Amino acid sequence: MSINKLDKLDWKILASLDKNARASYSSIAKEVKLSKQAVKNRLDNLISEQIITQFITFVNMGYLGITPYKVFIKFQTIQKEKKQEIISYLLQRPTIGVVTVFEGIYDLYFGVMTRHPHELDHELKLFYNKFANYISERKTVALIDTQVLPRNYLIEQKRPSSVNSITFHSSKISSGHLKQLDQQILMILNDDALIPATKIATITHNSVQTIINRIKHLEKEKVITGYGYLLNETMFVSYLMLVQLNTLSEEVQQKMIHYLQTLPNVILIIKTIGDWDYEIGVEAKELTECRRCMEEFREQFSPYLKSSTPLLVHRMLNIKNYMNEEKI
Numbered sequence: 001m002s003i004n005k006l007d008k009l010d011w012k013i014l015a016s017l018d019k020n021a022r023a024s025y026s027s028i029a030k031e032v033k034l035s036k037q038a039v040k041n042r043l044d045n046l047i048s049e050q051i052i053t054q055f056i057t058f059v060n061m062g063y064l065g066i067t068p069y070k071v072f073i074k075f076q077t078i079q080k081e082k083k084q085e086i087i088s089y090l091l092q093r094p095t096i097g098v099v100t101v102f103e104g105i106y107d108l109y110f111g112v113m114t115r116h117p118h119e120l121d122h123e124l125k126l127f128y129n130k131f132a133n134y135i136s137e138r139k140t141v142a143l144i145d146t147q148v149l150p151r152n153y154l155i156e157q158k159r160p161s162s163v164n165s166i167t168f169h170s171s172k173i174s175s176g177h178l179k180q181l182d183q184q185i186l187m188i189l190n191d192d193a194l195i196p197a198t199k200i201a202t203i204t205h206n207s208v209q210t211i212i213n214r215i216k217h218l219e220k221e222k223v224i225t226g227y228g229y230l231l232n233e234t235m236f237v238s239y240l241m242l243v244q245l246n247t248l249s250e251e252v253q254q255k256m257i258h259y260l261q262t263l264p265n266v267i268l269i270i271k272t273i274g275d276w277d278y279e280i281g282v283e284a285k286e287l288t289e290c291r292r293c294m295e296e297f298r299e300q301f302s303p304y305l306k307s308s309t310p311l312l313v314h315r316m317l318n319i320k321n322y323m324n325e326e327k328i
């Protein structure tokens with residue numbers, strides 16, 4: 001199915017769902033002015049036609065004491081089968097939270113979730129010892145803070161000056177202790193962000209009301225920061241831009257972040273430590289829209305940019321941001 005076949009109501013449903021992927025049919029219906037059944041039918045179609053490819057629970061890893069890292073890889077000339085073998089290896093590792101395949105100066109990155117630097121060292125040793133002969137370049141960056149921004153471009157709407165963003169990692173939130181039931185709930189929601197509370201109750205052998213209360217508690221404490229989805233990368237265009245600034249003054253950084261928040265196509269802002277300072281996710285219905293957004297950013301901040309490297313996203317795999325310690 002082509003996105004050109006989607007009508008205004010489909011776009012409105014996607015925009016509404018982007019605010020909270022666990023929102024009820026009734027609340028979405030009220031916002032887009034359709035019946036509950038019509039919303040369900042259209043959403044089922046968006047899923048079956050793979051417009052939406054995955055639903056995500058955003059868990060604040062900072063609260064869990066987890067520091068996420070990204071490892072960017074450039075391959076030697078390798079066969080397709082070997083590349084798939086490497087991806088398959090990464091997908092089965094319990095501390096690997098995401099694998100993303102690119103077109104650009106890097107071929108892919110994988111995200112590593114660790115509580116201590118030696119855990120990162122152990123994971124990287126395993127990987128490099130197994131596949132070092134196929135890698136020509138690698139870079140590792142640590143994630144400091146993130147913002148996931150609403151997809152205002154879906155309904156061609158400008159962002160308000162004050163935007164509500166979601167974080168899946170923040171250094172500003174101190175870590176805390178989770179009850180065993182809370183850990184179970186996070187693991188279940190990590191696998192299926194839309195699973196009903198009734199099913200979670202059955203799996204965990206608790207009452208439905210207990211599950212509802214615990215989820216509300218996790219949301220209130222900002223352990224769960226939101227629920228989102230991924231769009232099909234073969235239908236939409238997505239870039240990750242690696243930005244290195246020539247100054248790290250607080251004034252310039254805040255100015256840049258506030259500017260990016262006004263751009264409807266910017267859906268992700270990540271502060272990093274490593275070879276670049278920020279990663280900016282840009283998404284659009286068309287390639288020209290993405291490129292225009294990135295070019296506007298470069299022009300606006302050219303005095304402060306040392307480099308800005310775009311990577312075209314081909315596939316995002318195995319999105320998860322909760323680590324099950326029992327599997328490590």
